[in-house]
Amino acid sequence: MSRPVTGTYRLQLHEGFAFADAQRLVPRLTELGVSHLYLSPILQAAPGSEHGYDVVDHTRVSDQLGGLDGFESLAAAAHEHGLGLVVDVVPNHMAFVAPEHLNAPLWRVLKEGRDAPTAHWFDIDWKAAGGRLAVPILGAPLAEVLDSGEITRDEVAGEPVIRYHEHVFPLALGSEGVDELADLLARQHYVLAHWREKASWLNYRRFFEVDELIGVRVEEPDVFDATHAVLLELHHRGLIDGFRIDHPDGLSDPTGYLDQLAAACRPGTPIWVEKILEGTERLPADWACAGTTGYDALRVVQAALVDPASTPVLQQTWVATGGEPDYEEAVTEAKRHVVTTGLGPEVERLTRRAREALPELDPERLREGVVELLVAGEVYRAYLRPGESLTDRDRGRLEAATRTAQEARPDLAAELDALHETAACSTSASDDQIHVLHGQEGAARSSFEAAADFAIRLQQTWGPVMAKGIEDTTFYRWHRLVALNEVGSDPSVLADAGPHLMHDWAAHAQAHWPATMTALSTHDTKRSEDVRARILAAAGDPDTWRSLSEVTARAADDAGIDRPTAHLVWQTLLGVGEVSDQRLADYLTKAMREGKEHTAWVDGDADHEAEVIAFATEVNRSGPVRDALDHAQRDLTSDIRALTLSAKLLQLALVGVPDTYQGCAGLDRSLVDPDNRRPVDFDARLDDLADLDASEAHPASSLHLEKLHLTATTLRLRRERPELFGKEATYEPLPTDTEHATGFVRSGQVAVAVTRAPSRLRRAGGWTGEGVTLSPGRWVDRLTGRAHDGGSVRCADLFADSPVALLVREDPSRLSGARTSGTEEADEGASDERG
Structure with a gap:
């Protein structure tokens, strides 16, 4: 297809929601404004798979999803309505399951x-x-x-x-x-x-700790060909327009893989990678892809909306629970737990290679050194490649990990130095050196091959340590503000949070990755965007936060529940809103087991789990905690509205391609998977969109409708005017004289303005003389229809109907005919006809 990618809509396929179900939605998702459907894996997966990442057969399209005929029918319907298809690719592993x-x-x-x-x-x-x-x-x-x-x-x-x-x-x-x-x-x-x-x-190498997923060596040319043949054939037939790559960090050479895939695709094919970037880490510049799947954008959008003024209260209430005060300490402890328990096979394999490369050193001390290097890694991996010199970036990553490991275990300094040299030197050997070594027999060749394997495998294992240690352990232990405990995010970025992080990220993305994805919710997020918005709203009101924390702590003490877990419970109840007992129990069971403090997936404490679930169920029904939650939700109504809409508008209009996870065009209050993979009532949600389109009224009566209106309006604008948001577009921060408003300007023609720290603004009495500055011209808010002249615009006027604004500057030359009519009504009519 020739249509530019202006917005994707993610669909989770499985036997209960197959190609035919997706095809039925095509006309209506077209109306939402997306340009492409974004599908979870489509190849034959294990029996009963709910996600498709457990591929058993690369030679055929999934029978459970409808087979090749079903996929071809979906593609034809999508193309008929002007939509393209993006498909998820799983190069790292296959299913090792019965039968x-x-x-x-x-x-x-x-x-x-x-x-x-x-x-x-x-x-x-x-x-x-x-x-x-x-x-x-x-x-x-x-x-x-x-x-x-x-x-x-x-x-x-x-x-x-x-x-x-x-x-x-x-x-x-x-x-x-x-x-x-x-x-x-x-x-x-x-x-x-x-x-x-x-x-x-x-x-055998696994995917993280999952024994049922065996690592595939896609770096072998014939393995690449065999595992990608069907997808590439469909691509060259014009049925697949782009690819999303699952977990490339698990591969031995992600850079080489992306080069190979890009070369096998049609020129210009967009390829996105599931890549978790830590802090200010940037995507490797030499990766042949369009960018990431959007976790880095999620991080900066949230950072732009967090109110750092609440930091003292958030820290005090967390410390009062008895939880670990320091996030980095919590991370280190969790990573060490994961490395020494769950990743035992990976540690053993690395130790075997280290012993072969360094036979003169004590095997047990080498094992301890391997553990320290794994714990010390600060990113998901470095990108050392055999036969290539270390880049400054990768040398720095390896040296930093070694220093950190030596600080933790100075008694292992010699072993850690040797392991560092093994990893660094083995990958930087020249082609001539490698040829000579491969021509040798015995110890020299064996030692070199072991060192090279150690170097690559160390990088491959950093990812599982980060994912399992941080995302799947620390994030379920460290509950200071769980809205920040998100994939690719940093819960410690609170006092330093602000729009500057978003602006820095966007400037880099526009210059280097203008087609990267942006996301707020995915199939892997711990909480949906709307759950996080409700929790962030409470975090912006210190009195409300303290009250909820204290009343829940008292209830937890009475029930014999540990306070850190109770701190998670009340934030969960506030964030998710109305929730069934079963959904709540399922979530808390997973959260407690992932946290690995009082129970676990293996040899867990069923009594403890039952006590926590009973506590959460009871306080959710009635009593002081329920009363406090109800009071908070009433007081925070306007703040929740502001943060829900602000986050969505920033994500949709930011640099990159916005992805909307299924059901999240409107309100969706889901928790971590499998909760966020529950069936979506698409008909009801898309009926709401049709009703909105048929109505002339502003949908402020319902936050769900207001968010749906915002999503459709922004996506349609991007599809209508792709040049304002694409590769040649520009990005500039929106000039404002208040910390309570932020936003940006795209290509000088679209201005996005949102409200931040709304609780503090509300407590201060609302807008007074604050404003933003727009370039000369006439700007019309696509969300409300209000028009504003360029120059200084008061926030009280800009946000009179909504806490967000999507302003489009009108082209005077296109309005000349309407303006000569001498009536404001004719001018408004011309604008409406174009919009």
């Missing part, structure tokens, strides 16, 4: 071992587990499972197999005649082990 024969390449490896023609597909450490693929799935040690009779012989499609409940495994050639099961298993190319022994057995 195992569904994953044909992996089945060959299970059957034939390291000599299988597909053995190089998967990132397996064949030097471990006796040269076999370890499969730690048993509920008890192997001997016990054999004694219990849980392992049996069976057949699948006429082929003899070993069965363990729903799991099936092939037999190695020539082993079929072995009678004893123990002897039969000993002759296979895999080893079945107790799941509790995975730290010492598991020898």
Whole structure:
């Protein structure tokens, strides 16, 4: 398609919402104003998959979604209505689930071992587990499972197999005649082990801690071709217009992968990467992509709206719960917990490589050094590449991690220096050096190969440590202001928050990544944008925040619930609003287990979980906490409105391509997955849009309708005038003389103005003489129809009908005919006809 990408709408596909369901929505999503549908993975996934990231077969489009015919029909309908399609790609891993024969390449490896023609597909450490693929799935040690009779012989499609409940495994050639099961298993190319022994057995790279997702070596040309053939064919047929890349940091060489994918696509094809950037970290300039999927934009939009004046109260109330005062300390503790418990197989594999590269050093001290380097990483990865010199960026990342590790363990200084040199030198070896080493036999070659593997694998493992240590542990422990506990965000950025962070980010994005995505909600966010807006509204009112914290703490003390958890409970109840007991229980169960303090996914404390859920359910129904929540929601109504609309307008009009997650065009108060993947009543929501279009009234009576109106209006403007927002556009901060208004100007023709710190503004008595400055000309607010002349515009006038404004400067030459009529009505009519 030739249509520029001006806005995407994310749809989560699964058996209950397949291609045909998406196709039915096409005409109505076109009316919303998006240019492209953005689909979760479409290839054949594991049975019952709710997300599609567990691919078992790259050779076909998912049968559960409607197969190739269903996808072709969806694409045809989308194109008929002027929409393109963006599809999610999963290059990093495949499903390793029952029944195992569904994953044909992996089945060959299970059957034939390291000599299988597909053995190089998967990132397996064949030097471990006796040269076999370890499969730690048993509920008890192997001997016990054999004694219990849980392992049996069976057949699948006429082929003899070993069965363990729903799991099936092939037999190695020539082993079929072995009678004893123990002897039969000993002759296979895999080893079945107790799941509790995975730290010492598991020898394949996983996706984070998920044993059921096995790492794929997409850097191998034939593996790339085989895993991308169907998607690229659909792309070259014109059915797929762009790609979203899931977790490229897990690959051995993300830069090389993106180069390869871009070369395989039509020129100019947009490719977005799921990349978490920490703090001021920037996307690598040499990545062949359009930008990220938007978490960096989410971070700065929220930072622009946080009121730093509330920092003392937020800190005081959190410390009063007994929670860890320092965020960085909480992160370090959580990362260390994850590295030493959940990521044991990854630590062992790195240690094996370190021992081979540094045989003169003590193995146990090397293991401790590996742990410290993993904990010390400050970003999801560096980008060291074999045969290339270290960039200043990557050298700095590696040196910083080493310094931090040595500060934590000065007694390991020598080992950490050696590990640093191993990682740095192995990747910067020249092609000639590599050729010489590969021509050698014995220790020198083995040592070099081990060092190179260590260097790449260290980077690949930083990502899981960051994700599991921060997003999936710290964010469920550190509850000072949970609205900031978001993917890609920094909960410690509070006192220093402000619009300047957004302006800095946008200036860089316009110069380097003008087509990057912007997002507020995704399938991975911990809380939807509207849940976060409600919590931020309370954070801006110190008295309300203190009152809610104190009344909940008293209730928690009476119920025997720890105060930090109670601090999460009341923020959750305020943010989500009306919620069923089941949704609340499901969320809190996940939150407590992810936090890993009082319970866990494995060997958890069911009694503790039940007590917290009972407490939350009770205080949500009645009593002092419920009364305080109701009072807060009434007092914060206007603040919630301001922050909800402000965040959405900033995201939609910011530099980049705005993505709208399913259901979030209007209000959506969802919590972390699977809550945010619940069925969406698209018909009701899109009926609301049709009603809005048919009405001439401003939809201020309902925040849902007001947000829906804002979303559609902004998306339609971007689709109507793409040149004002694209590659050649400009971005400038909106001049204002008050901290309570912020915004920006795009290409000198569109001005976005929003209200920030609304609670403090309300308590101060509202707008007085504050204003913003617009360039000369006549500006019309697309949201309200109000017109303003350029120059200084009072905020009281600008925000008379709404806490946000989307102003478009009219072209005098296009209005000359209307203005000669001498009537304001004719002028307004000309504007309406163009809009």
